[in-house]
Amino acid sequence: MLYIGIDDTDAIGGMCTTYLMTEVVRIIEKHGLSVIGYPRLVRLNPSVPWKTRGNAALSIAAGIGSGKKWVCGEYGGVAFSARETGESPSPEIERKIIEDVTALVETRARFEEENTNPGVVFLRKRPDYRFYIRGVREILSKEEVEREIAAMDGIWKGYKNGRGIIGAFCAIAWRPYRCTYEILAYRKEENWGTERRIDEASVKAMDARFRSTFNNYDYENSRIAIAPHSPCPILFGIRATVPDELIDAMRTIKPGEEIERWCIFLTNQATDDHIVKKRIGDCRPGNCVRIRGRVCSEPEVIRGGHVIFRVRDRSGEIDCTIYEPSKEFTIIGRKLATGDVVEVFGAVREIPRTVNVEKLHVVEAKAVRNKQANPQCPVCGKRMKSMGRDAGFVCKRCHVKKGRDEAVWDWIERKSLEGWYEPAVCSRRHLSKPVKLLPNR
Numbered sequence: 001m002l003y004i005g006i007d008d009t010d011a012i013g014g015m016c017t018t019y020l021m022t023e024v025v026r027i028i029e030k031h032g033l034s035v036i037g038y039p040r041l042v043r044l045n046p047s048v049p050w051k052t053r054g055n056a057a058l059s060i061a062a063g064i065g066s067g068k069k070w071v072c073g074e075y076g077g078v079a080f081s082a083r084e085t086g087e088s089p090s091p092e093i094e095r096k097i098i099e100d101v102t103a104l105v106e107t108r109a110r111f112e113e114e115n116t117n118p119g120v121v122f123l124r125k126r127p128d129y130r131f132y133i134r135g136v137r138e139i140l141s142k143e144e145v146e147r148e149i150a151a152m153d154g155i156w157k158g159y160k161n162g163r164g165i166i167g168a169f170c171a172i173a174w175r176p177y178r179c180t181y182e183i184l185a186y187r188k189e190e191n192w193g194t195e196r197r198i199d200e201a202s203v204k205a206m207d208a209r210f211r212s213t214f215n216n217y218d219y220e221n222s223r224i225a226i227a228p229h230s231p232c233p234i235l236f237g238i239r240a241t242v243p244d245e246l247i248d249a250m251r252t253i254k255p256g257e258e259i260e261r262w263c264i265f266l267t268n269q270a271t272d273d274h275i276v277k278k279r280i281g282d283c284r285p286g287n288c289v290r291i292r293g294r295v296c297s298e299p300e301v302i303r304g305g306h307v308i309f310r311v312r313d314r315s316g317e318i319d320c321t322i323y324e325p326s327k328e329f330t331i332i333g334r335k336l337a338t339g340d341v342v343e344v345f346g347a348v349r350e351i352p353r354t355v356n357v358e359k360l361h362v363v364e365a366k367a368v369r370n371k372q373a374n375p376q377c378p379v380c381g382k383r384m385k386s387m388g389r390d391a392g393f394v395c396k397r398c399h400v401k402k403g404r405d406e407a408v409w410d411w412i413e414r415k416s417l418e419g420w421y422e423p424a425v426c427s428r429r430h431l432s433k434p435v436k437l438l439p440n441r
């Protein structure tokens, strides 16, 4: 088998590595080979400082196909298929494919963009899965990846600073132990950069009808979530836990223009693969973590409407921040109280040190007490006076004193707050597993 990985060919101003991958499919077919399995769209470490957007990398396998065959895309009205298994191509065909894919990257990548550092990698077997795990959770160096590719007798080409080979290599290393699917529909080149006119009602209808799909429509902000806002070739993308409904779901959308091509990708999106369970004391900047502890400060709303609360476990304490774009999410944050047990998922930021919350599990919301009245004097029966905050009560007439806890308290049950919460659809991270997909919520 020939494995091809590509990364970092696009720029804010246009192009998209997934689109280049559909061109790679054409090259594979032109040379009489098959795409083996689905093309793969792999999201890597979301905290990488040099990513432009969603840190996506792509990989595909090419071979002499056998076994099950299924349609996984279409260009210019012609369907293309993927095969279940494949044998290695001849060295001659392999060489031609490598030449063509390299030429494709060289002609179509956005070299002019400062932050675009394309990389393409060719391997005859998949690298160790641990490289993917590190790629999605840590920072890898180009030199380490180059050494590894060389040791595997692979071929690579890194352009400009060459960093793209890191993503390209890690995308080949991924195995779909946890996975979802995304169908991407592309625009005709003449429409790139123009406004998309997708019919909103058709997106809602698709969302209601196809239960395996997710993150389609942001009901909180009344916004379509399937379409990007960049000038890239993608018209829209629909995500699902299984591939079965994706083609029908795509056909339900009224796109407002012709779909020039489409392709189904196997992805690591919505898997939480970037998240590592940690003790608070072990959290380092750049980590994406799942921590569990007790809320140890009352939530504070800071400028901009963001909500900060502090969480403590036996190893330490850390601030957690819920950002304002997620309005309903910030409301939940404001309802937390000292003593609540929570699990927080998110990325650890360096300055100020805080966890940017991307999912919140309120495990235990403690009942809180609310003072209804001051206590009565046991001698004269009159209501006692407060001696100040936390200072207890005194009877002005009999001089009897009582502690603060002896006031008449009302207990407010907060059990209904227990549960899972996440930002609105449009503010979610590609890798974050939506609450809808959690098994035991």
Ligand code: ATP
Residues within 6 Å of the ligand: 007, 008, 009, 010, 017, 044, 045, 048, 050, 051, 052, 053, 054, 055, 056, 057, 117, 119, 134, 135, 136, 137, 138, 139, 140, 141, 163, 164, 165, 166, 167, 168
């Ligand atoms: P997209 O726009 O396609 O969603 P992006 O533009 O945000 O993705 P890329 O263009 O893929 O991101 O750029 C990310 C760069 O970071 C690539 O060069 C990639 O090789 C590199 N990279 C990805 N993961 C890591 C990592 N874990 N360690 C070091 N470098 C990484």
